[in-house]
Amino acid sequence: MPVLRLAIPTPLRTLFDYLPPTDAPAGKLVPGIRLQVPFGRREVTAYLVEVVENSDLDPQAIKQAIRVLDPEPLPAPAVLALCAWAANYYQHPPGEVYQAAYPRALRKGALHKGHAEPGWQLTTRGKGLPHGALARSPKQSRALALLQASGQVATAGLKAADIGPAILRALEQKGLAKRCELTATPVAASAASGLVLNPEQAGAMQQILDAGTGFSCQLLEGVTGSGKTEVYLQLIADCLQRGRQALVLIPEIGLTPQTLARFRDRFQAEIAVLHSGLSDRQRYRAWEAARSGAAHIIIGTRSAVFTSLARPGLIVVDEEHDASYKQQDGFRYSARDVAVKRGQLENCPVVLGSATPSLESLHNALQGRYGHQRLLQRAGTSELPQLRAIDIRHTPLESGFSEALVQAIAQALAAGRQALLFLNRRGYAPTVQCHDCGWIADCRECDARLTLHRRQRRLRCHHCGASQPLPRHCPECRSEQLLSLGLGTEKAEDFLRQRFPGVPVYRVDSDSMQGRESMAALVGQVNAGEPCILLGTQMLTKGHHFPAVSLVGVLDLDGMLFSTDFRGEERCAQLLTQVAGRAGRAEAAGTVLLQTHHPEHPTLRAMLSLDYHQQALAMLEAREQSRLPPRGQLLLVRTDCQDADCGEQFLRDLRQNCQDQLPPGVELIGPLPAPMQRRAGRFRSQLLVHCDQRRHSQQAARLLVAQAQVLPARKGLKWSLDVDPQDM
């Protein structure tokens, strides 16, 4: 009796042995199919990973699967291989990894209906009947004639010809007709001709094409507005020409209507879009269109990297440095890294594009592991903006604005242009304090302050979502003198409206932009070109083009300069370069003004005197010295628990048990409290693992997981392993 080894979505890092359902034909039990199985007191969907001869379990104890859900595997073979790789690389519970290959509806155990349309065709016996047979039943005779004439006919088409299910069932019972699926032959896609590439773009394009249609990874590093997207579009056109599908990954909030419109304008092709805002049904449809080959281009955010393709030909990862490619909870994968692995397994080219590549990708390119194409000039006629710092020490600020910045905004508006102001803090003010006793409104569940949202008259925690009405008086001393300290986008908006009456001020943050349509509407309005002020958070910096913006102002640079994370400088440089890249997309060169109390800060000086690429080289050098990624590799074991000491104790024990078995060059640092120790009522600790060589980190990861799993369970404690952590 064969034994099925199944991946089941649970927190356990193991496969589960089951016996096949009684009636399952052995030939149907192929890895990649789904089964319904009993698990504890529930019935769950499980994924078949392998079929083995024997189980280590007592044969009496092995449970039997209830039924087979798929006649054959739905995910493409390369995606199944990708899941196996990811479960091992990230040391994550296999069930949670395998389910990434399916849309939610199928994870819940729905049967796969497919893209194909249900229809009918004749059996061999039916085909053998002479014309005009079944004369005694005119309706059946007509159905027979139709099927004889057309081969396969859609059920809907038969119904339209007044041939209903009863007639067809009668033919079926006589063994003359049978149900079938009409597989639509994919229509060929075509592309409108693109722009004439400038020499840099043409060179990059040619080199990428010259690398061939098999696996290669190419870093396309091009300054903002250099025409990277145009290069992707033309590479995709080439891919479609070869009869293949292209998968394009975009950051979570980079999937703008503008981006989509650009694809729709260019291609006469079926485009499937996958993002977090879809309903289960829409997601299933898009997934199936990709899998069946009906869609030519698949554009999606992070999780789309696991979407099966019938004829993969190209994978593009746009803004590859973007933090949203890394899943921050549960299955903590990097969609960029998974995309590169996928290209290898599919044997197709991968293009990583960015104006501000991650140091990881840049390192790989410099080492020669990736091809490296650079675009140094903006496409078209626009020029890169000038950066200048405004030293705000000793200068009066009004709602966070210096007079110099206000003047610059006034000038831009007077010249008929637009100004864009960046402030990465939503709400009205980040702190509320009692003037009489010093009380500060803290979140009860987190080590964090509550943010004042004045429009809603509420205090909100931006970490756990807790929210409460704004108190009328101080809970400590009953004073009504409550001050709001610091600056958020709402307050900056109030100031701008009062200072520039009559000028439209558009605030862009996750509070003001609910739903995709609001952003689309806003972009439309702004790009009508009238003078206006845009004010927003990171949301404003990704993917959008605002050609009439000539001034970019960064209100609080200092908040970005100081970070405890070793990636702080990299993030700051990327963000500023991206914000700056919004300016001067039209003819006039733009200006970027940075308000700061620290004009001498090394990160800022590097920003002002170097371009991103030079700065990145310097940062790489520093990482080399400190042996931090991409030199060496990190793992992070995290715990969270209601009890303050429980997590650290767990990590101390883990450390103790692993210490002697660690591969060479692996060092454990901690346990330490997480940067925000208490969040949503849970205490968080972490143990950092530094590996000098990548090849040892896999071994270390396996050891840590194996040891963590056998440590005695502690009430309410959760632990997780993050391979290549991004935030720590």
Ligand code: ADP
């Ligand atoms: P990126 O993706 O690098 O930010 P885009 O591809 O969006 O750059 O191009 C920036 C602008 O330059 C767009 O308005 C685009 O239409 C234009 N552009 C790109 N390539 C060319 C070209 N070869 N000739 C003229 N304009 C171009």
Ligand code: ZN
């Ligand atoms: Zn008080």
Ligand code: ZN
């Ligand atoms: Zn909170």
